[in-house]
Amino acid sequence: MPQIKALDGNWAVAEGVRLAGPKVVAAYPITPQTPIVERVADFIADGSLPGARYIAVESEHSALSAVVGAALVGTRVFTATAGAGLALMHEVVGVASGNRLPIVMAVANRALPSPWSLQVDHSDSMAERDMGWIQLYAENCQEALDLVLLGYRLAEEVRLPVMLCLDGFYVSHSTEVVSVPDAKEVAAFLPAYEPGPVCLDPDCPLTINQLTSAGTFTEIKYQHKQALDQALELLPYLGEEFGTHFGRPYAPIQAENCAGADVVLVSLGSSAGTARQVAKELREKGQQVGTLKVTSFRPFPKQAVQTALKDAKSVAVIDRSWGLGSEGPLSLEVKAALYTLPKRPLVTSYVAGLGGRDLSSDTLSKVVETTMELKSQGRSEFEPIWIDVKEGEVD
Amino acid sequence: MKEIKILSRGGQGAVTAAKILVAAAIKESKYGQAVPNFGQERKGAPVYTFARLDEEPISTHTYVYHPHAVVLFDLFLMELGIDPCAGLRENAILVANTPVDPVGLEIGSSFAKVGCVDAWGVTKEIIGPVPPNAAMLGAFACTTGWVGIDAVCTAIEEFMTGSKGEKNAACARAAYERTMVYAR
Numbered sequence: 001m002p003q004i005k006a007l008d009g010n011w012a013v014a015e016g017v018r019l020a021g022p023k024v025v026a027a028y029p030i031t032p033q034t035p036i037v038e039r040v041a042d043f044i045a046d047g048s049l050p051g052a053r054y055i056a057v058e059s060e061h062s063a064l065s066a067v068v069g070a071a072l073v074g075t076r077v078f079t080a081t082a083g084a085g086l087a088l089m090h091e092v093v094g095v096a097s098g099n100r101l102p103i104v105m106a107v108a109n110r111a112l113p114s115p116w117s118l119q120v121d122h123s124d125s126m127a128e129r130d131m132g133w134i135q136l137y138a139e140n141c142q143e144a145l146d147l148v149l150l151g152y153r154l155a156e157e158v159r160l161p162v163m164l165c166l167d168g169f170y171v172s173h174s175t176e177v178v179s180v181p182d183a184k185e186v187a188a189f190l191p192a193y194e195p196g197p198v199c200l201d202p203d204c205p206l207t208i209n210q211l212t213s214a215g216t217f218t219e220i221k222y223q224h225k226q227a228l229d230q231a232l233e234l235l236p237y238l239g240e241e242f243g244t245h246f247g248r249p250y251a252p253i254q255a256e257n258c259a260g261a262d263v264v265l266v267s268l269g270s271s272a273g274t275a276r277q278v279a280k281e282l283r284e285k286g287q288q289v290g291t292l293k294v295t296s297f298r299p300f301p302k303q304a305v306q307t308a309l310k311d312a313k314s315v316a317v318i319d320r321s322w323g324l325g326s327e328g329p330l331s332l333e334v335k336a337a338l339y340t341l342p343k344r345p346l347v348t349s350y351v352a353g354l355g356g357r358d359l360s361s362d363t364l365s366k367v368v369e370t371t372m373e374l375k376s377q378g379r380s381e382f383e384p385i386w387i388d389v390k391e392g393e394v395d
Numbered sequence: 396m397k398e399i400k401i402l403s404r405g406g407q408g409a410v411t412a413a414k415i416l417v418a419a420a421i422k423e424s425k426y427g428q429a430v431p432n433f434g435q436e437r438k439g440a441p442v443y444t445f446a447r448l449d450e451e452p453i454s455t456h457t458y459v460y461h462p463h464a465v466v467l468f469d470l471f472l473m474e475l476g477i478d479p480c481a482g483l484r485e486n487a488i489l490v491a492n493t494p495v496d497p498v499g500l501e502i503g504s505s506f507a508k509v510g511c512v513d514a515w516g517v518t519k520e521i522i523g524p525v526p527p528n529a530a531m532l533g534a535f536a537c538t539t540g541w542v543g544i545d546a547v548c549t550a551i552e553e554f555m556t557g558s559k560g561e562k563n564a565a566c567a568r569a570a571y572e573r574t575m576v577y578a579r
Binding site: 004005006008032118119139140167169170171173174175176177270271273274276277358359360361362 | 427456
């Protein structure tokens with residue numbers, strides 16, 4: 001029987017890790033992720049994660065390097081980080097995915113410096129978006145737990161690492177009602193770890209990750225691309241299967257009331273939940289507002305997004321990252337997904353909720369209002385709108 | 396859905412109280428959410444904590460701007476310019492940590508219902524010099540009726556094991572019994 005508990009997002013992730021049973025965990029503490037690895041360390045110390053080893057390292061670069069090494073030996077591994085810690089890992093992020101290692105790493109999203117911030121935006125994970133990892137964004141504490149389990153299953157099926165992103169504080173430190181699955185049910189969904197085709201073994205020495213010439217580099221990267229394509233094909237099935245085991249199905253996107261909508265709010269992370277509530281309240285007042293939540297940002301479900309949005313009148317994409325020099329990454333993806341349609345909805349890009357600023361219901365209502373106003377003029381805004389910027393706040 | 400704003404200082408245990416409130420909601424087959432507003436705070440600095448209670452799952456993930464109830468751990472926060480009456484919903488409820496009779500509480504006039512308890516006093520008497528959060532939960536249960544005192548006490552004992560849990564649960568129950576409630 002699942003247990004219903006009051007858990008914050010960090011502890012929910014830790015429960016997911018306990019149930020998945022990695023054998024090696026290496027991490028370096030950083031706010032707002034620290035309670036995840038503290039809790040996992042407790043589980044290892046008290047025997048709740050039998051046979052697991054915690055490696056205390058001196059940096060995030062070493063944390064990811066340690067789990068890369070352990071994954072290469074052939075075991076399930078876990079790490080977690082946030083913000084500047086993820087940035088310090090950057091070099092190894094590519095090593096992990098290029099070596100096709102099914103690592104699961106939780107990222108409690110935190111704005112990258114500068115200015116320094118402890119608080120959420122997606123600038124940390126978005127900076128890693130093209131590094132060949134699967135990126136899943138949790139809306140709430142339940143999803144933070146579930147996506148650990150779904151993440152390991154998907155990672156091990158396609159031999160790719162999964163970055164599980166949860167909004168710093170709004171999910172990581174917010175407490176909600178979470179159903180913690182039964183270990184037996186988890187075992188039925190997530191089988192015991194099977195080592196991949198390439199493994200380090202002292203009895204059969206080989207070199208992995210050596211210098212690669214132009215003769216084969218492209219082909220190896222192409223295989224990597226195919227693995228992400230495969231992940232996108234597989235995710236809907238695994239998400240359904242997750243639903244049959246635990247009663248909560250998952251999909252790469254969650255689209256509600258999009259067809260014919262005057263405005264569809266597109267977002268990821270915790271604000272997707274707020275958007276759904278705002279849309280519900282506006283629909284009750286007679287406005288046609290839909291929502292599209294992107295759970296899988298990498299691989300990006302281009303076709304599903306196009307299908308969901310093709311019959312909407314206008315679309316407002318909310319990026320909780322800067323997109324400096326261009327526009328937010330989610331907005332770029334949505335626009336690209338719609339480009340091949342002969343008749344496209346109007347799309348306006350919004351930036352909001354940076355560095356921990358509350359992405360409030362009022363902010364999202366203002367997004368709807370602005371998009372409606374633009375739609376009534378038959379247009380969208382060419383440049384991104386920083387909807388919650390305050391005039392005169394910083395001189 | 397009931398939206399709650401908790402005003403306190405770092406070290407008074409409001410974040411833990413909000414978590415316990417979620418656990419208490421589970422005991423009554425309800426949904427709850429606690430959203431802390433962490434900054435670079437230190438002990439004694441003002442802390443805002445937000446909570447929601449509902450019969451349905453809660454999808455909003457934001458701070459609370461229009462509370463149905465305000466829980467005021469420390470009246471002196473008002474001297475720092477913090478306004479417990481900001482953005483109140485109609486018929487809002489105040490739960491305040493003060494030995495003052497709610498009829499005479501000045502800010503009470505902005506609220507439809509006011510519950511007052513000397514949370515420091517009750518806590519000191521039953522446990523000792525520790526944060527008044529368990530007592531404030533008892534006062535919250537008494538004043539709002541949105542969660543039962545039994546659920547609150549069970550949730551406290553889940554969060555704090557052993558004698559610490561028992562003492563805090565006893566403290567919540569004592570505060571529940573001693574809360575003076577005045578409805579306009």
